[in-house]
């Protein structure tokens with residue numbers, strides 16, 4: 001059966017850029033937009049044209065330079081904003097005007113100071129005006145998840161009647177829980193006349209760390225567009241992270257049987273480009289694209305990885321564009337990992353020799369945390385020449401730069417490893433390379449139990 005196609009709406013350049021420290025100039029936005037095009041996102045929200053001349057110019061130049069993706073410009077629900085957005089989108093092959101208006105009582109009372117009736121009228125008029133200019137119009141009732149559901153249904157229905165082709169349901173303050181958000185999408189599908197003719201979209205913020213879970217719950221309830229950002233950047237705690245959404249669907253098609261057009265192998269390069277442009281580093285343990293996402297330090301893990309990467313990796317680094325696993329040589333590393341690294345450096349050892357190298361390695365790793373190739377080579381030379389300088393006190397005159405030693409793992413073909421890890425899902429093999437089986441490159445004549453302990 002064909003899997004439903006999910007539209008990936010990237011808002012890195014609009015909501016993402018609103019996060020502290022993430023502002024970009026026009027050239028930087030254009031460069032990132034070109035990368036988003038390579039990544040295969042369906043919609044690029046290029047900016048909020050009325051907000052500044054820079055935003056206007058960015059939307060204009062991205063519209064002029066990219067032909068494939070839809071280019072969206074954001075506008076508040078008023079004529080001036082809609083006209084300015086439309087002006088910026090003039091060169092776009094596939095323009096979209098994205099109109100938003102808050103609908104929750106707290107926003108109506110304290111921020112907009114308008115009644116519900118006025119809100120309804122303003123939403124209808126703005127969408128109608130946008131539709132008179134552009135066939136592709138998205139409407140977002142801001143703070144939808146804190147809006148009284150009956151009123152939300154009325155506003156969404158009015159926006160659809162006025163011509164909206166996509167209705168986006170923002171969890172603006174990241175307040176919703178996955179089940180609740182899914183139910184809200186379900187209720188709208190049930191109660192709103194005309195909703196079956198439009199695309200329902202999710203837009204979830206991460207204030208409680210649930211943006212991705214909420215977006216996926218929305219998709220399960222019938223949403224077919226997900227708004228998200230590279231590295232999860234966005235207002236406050238950020239937006240749903242694009243790479244997590246895409247890979248959750250790719251690694252778990254049993255739970256999320258949906259397709260996206262995203263080219264997995266461009267995820268990591270896109271993340272790196274964003275971090276480089278904004279100078280906002282990615283947290284090391286960030287899922288999918290953090291520098292530790294495919295790093296293994298504990299001995300048991302390294303041992304398992306050497307025997308079969310699927311023991312500790314549910315997707316291949318290649319499937320998300322990470323060059324290869326980084327196996328950090330530190331004090332928790334085991335002999336198997338050490339032996340393989342030594343072999344990659346051109347040194348093979350008998351078991352007893354390796355024991356001695358391992359003994360000194362652990363002492364060294366305890367002191368310097370991460371052992372580089374250069375340290376390992378010094379240590380090997382010392383052992384070979386009967387020297388004790390690499391032992392406990394052994395750093396005399398030696399420099400220990402901070403970069404980690406890395407090991408290359410043989411790779412499995414499948415990008416995912418569920419209970420049927422050997423079944424390769426077509427959506428998961430994108431960008432993956434390597435071999436299906438793993439050969440341990442040094443001879444081992446010991447029992448499995450001994451080997452298991454030895455690997456620790």
Ligand code: KIV
Pocket residue numbers: 015100140141142143168170171172173203205
């Ligand atoms: O979070 C939000 O509500 C938004 C809207 C403008 C879609 O970013």
Ligand code: ZN
Pocket residue numbers: 015170172203205234235
């Ligand atoms: Zn937002």
